[in-house]
Amino acid sequence: MSSSRKALAIVLAAGEGTRMKSDTPKVLHQVAGRSMLAHVLAAVAEAGVETIAVVVGPGREDVTAEALKRAPHAQTFVQAERLGTAHAVLAARAAIAAGCDDLLVLFADTPLVTGATIRALREALAAGAGVAALGFSAADPFGYGRLLQDEAGRLVAIREEKDASAAERAIRLCNAGLMAIDGAAAADWLGQIGNSNAKGEFYLTDIVEIARACGREARVVVADETEVLGVNDRIQLAQAEAVAQNRLRRAAMAAGVTMIAPETVFLSADTVLGRDVTIEPHVVIGPGVSIADKAVIHAFSHLEGASVGQGATIGPFARLRPGAALAEAAKVGNFVEIKNANVAKGAKVNHLTYIGDADIGANANIGAGTITCNYDGFFKYRTEIGENAFIGSNSALVAPVKIGAGAYVGSGSVVTKDVRGDALVVARGRQMEKAGWAASFRAIQAERKAAAKKS
Structure with a gap:
């Protein structure tokens, strides 16, 4: 991959994480002594990505402060409403408009992702893909979006569990959520995403079919299931x-x-x-x-x-x-x-x-x-x-x-x-000794005790 390629990483950190049952925002909970958000930002830096946008929820100055502490040159954007992953990415539309070769979308509650995996997503774009989605083979695929591939192994679509057919639900190759998108086309493709689905949300995953409709190829980069573990509780x-x-x-x-x-x-x-x-x-x-x-x-x-x-x-x-x-x-x-x-x-x-x-x-x-x-x-x-x-x-x-x-x-x-x-x-009280005092004390006390028993 050419070092001249410019990358923008958008880190989605607006989720409240109600299942954590905590006053602390989910992404600030720690793994190995470091917030989950900090882990993701460290992986982004390891991958050589210097331009970073972090999307936070309204009133989340604590998340903003952590983002800027870990990545001082990052931009932060507020997602006022939660209308899906594509909607969250577009909260950073100003950063997208500045232009990049590789647009990376990451999640602040996926703290185990590595810089090597982020580089692999970028390499797929450098090799000609319009979209590269991170996938994993799930031991139990229930609840995950499925990665649908053609006979040649190209990514055709990402189907959410609620919208999948029975045959699609049998697929074990699942969507990890992380994605790389051709930066030149990203704004256009993101703008085409609609919300005609079971949840009425704007799914980032729809960008695969939009890219293919524009004549671009979508690919899958596979990671280990442990690396893409999302933390919700x-x-x-x-x-x-x-x-x-x-x-x-x-x-x-x-x-x-x-x-x-x-x-x-x-x-x-x-x-x-x-x-x-x-x-x-x-x-x-x-x-x-x-x-x-x-x-x-x-x-x-x-x-x-x-x-x-x-x-x-x-x-x-x-x-x-x-x-x-x-x-x-x-x-x-x-x-x-x-x-x-x-x-x-x-x-x-x-x-x-x-x-x-x-x-x-x-x-x-x-x-x-x-x-x-x-x-x-x-x-x-x-x-x-x-x-x-x-x-x-x-x-x-x-x-x-x-x-x-x-x-x-x-x-x-x-x-x-x-x-x-x-x-x-030597700074202590002077030692004093009284010869025979202890024996006399014991005798007197024994006599008093015996007298108390008789009475």
């Missing part, structure tokens, strides 16, 4: 999630990641994993995570918005929240939470600790039960811990505070002032 959303996760896991393992029990690991669409990374069972990786070569993520850990350096180890049972940045060979152990903090090379935060809004120097050691007290109910403050510093167990560092390089903080301390480098600070 929470059940199908879960099915799409399962497919997406399987894709992500397989891609990660093929690139050199070890997953001991891959079916228990959940990734995000933007997860970046280096070579020789090991991920143990029951790990959840949310959006915005990068993990460098040879890092180990132990079981039952949760990461989001974090970066993990080469050879670092996380968990088990660790949580990295947004802004957590671990350098090479850093260690975060069990029941540790890190948020908006930098942990430098070789530093250790081994267990039972909260580090928030902090900078931890190289090779520092943070003892069990340590917390950075970073929030006063109104504002957040940072804690700075120098390299090679040692923070004793069960210490509270009240921010803003700085612990100098090489300093020691005695266990159980509540540190409210800066500590100089290589100093020892």
